[in-house]
Amino acid sequence: LSVFDGSSRALEIVRIVSRHEWSLLSQPLNRGDASATRRPLPSVLCNILTELGPVYVKLGQLLSTRPDLLGEDYIEALSQLQADVPAVPWEQLRPQLEQELGCSVDDAFSTFLDTPIAAGSVGQVYRATLPELGAVAVKVLRPGIAAQVEEDGRLLRKIAALAAATSLGSLYDFVGLADQVLEALVRELDFRIEASNTLRLQRSLEASNFVPDGQIRLPQVIQPLSSRSVLVLEWIEGASILSPEAREALVAGPGLVATTTALLGAFVEQYFVEGFFHADPHPGNLKVLADGKVILLDAGMVGQFDPRTRSNLLDLVLALINQDGARATDVLEQIAPPARGVKVDRQHLQRQLDQLIAKSF
DSSP: GGGGGOOHHHHHHHHHHHHTTHHHHHHHTTTOOOOOOOOHHHHHHHHHHHOOOOHHHHHHHHHHHOOSSSOHHHHHHHOOOOOOOOOOOOOOOOEEEEEEEETHHHHHEEEEEOOOSSSSSSEEEEEEETTTEEEEEEEEEETTHHHHHHHHHHHHHHHHHHHHOOOOOOOOSSHHHHHHEEEEEEHOHHHHHHHHHHHHHHHHHHHHHSSOTTTEOOOOBGGGGGOOSEEEEEEEOOTTTSSSHHHHHHTTOOOOOHHHHHHHHHHOOOOOOSSHHHHOOOOOGEETTTTSEEEOOOOOTTOOOEEEEHHHHHHHHHHHHHOOHHHHHHHHHHSSSSOOOOOHHHHHHHHHHHHHHHHHH
């Protein structure tokens, strides 16, 4: 443990992990063989990551998108992972909020409910009202979270370096994975980025050839009250897009086919035309209003494709549609070239793609 320089946080991490599953630490600490480490059960892994805090919750969420690293049972468990943390008391959070607002809460809002409606590892959300605009959601960064992420980030990079020295580390880029986690978290700690993403995606929807005026949109950003650690958005009263209530609203309004066409067209434009897209469009982030309009929530996670990647992805989609496994194999190698020294079995890859095409088309 000397690699952690006696850090109290590092010792806390070791205590939490070892209490749940000591074997998870044994290989990186001893540089043992990969086969000597037994993976914890998916539920145990989720409990460990949740208890460790936001950096490790984000790690689990990223791992949920990597079926090349983990089996289906882990992917399913980690995809449901949410930071389950107690709320910071209002008395501790109010001074930070008022400092960011530049005035008292009572002066900024007509009403403000000081019990949070949601408490995550990075921020807490409150309901308030504004004159003329009505109900709004006020997202406030948790006090001290930036310092915690910075310390945990240093430790995660050290853990990744330890893991990279094992036989398992020769197969996977643990250091690169740690960097992805921390880059995503740093962006989440600046709410100005989410506000900018929201506005940019809204402009994209307004210019879309597939989306009727106002049929799909994002919440309005209240820019005068938003800052690095406070984000004020229009309050959305809607049902999850897969719920019976949403289906009823869509059938009575624009219709299921029209809405599906609009959503598909909007995301195709984001991926292949704009190269800037909402990266977390799960059902919980798609709300349907009573009139059938769809609201896309949480623009904190976005992705970007450069022109070359957009062109390659479009070629891949066309190759799959044309059931051309050989062409799809070529394009995949251009999108994700193998690491130096790694030889791809092209025949095996093409067989897998042919099987995928046979099942899907």
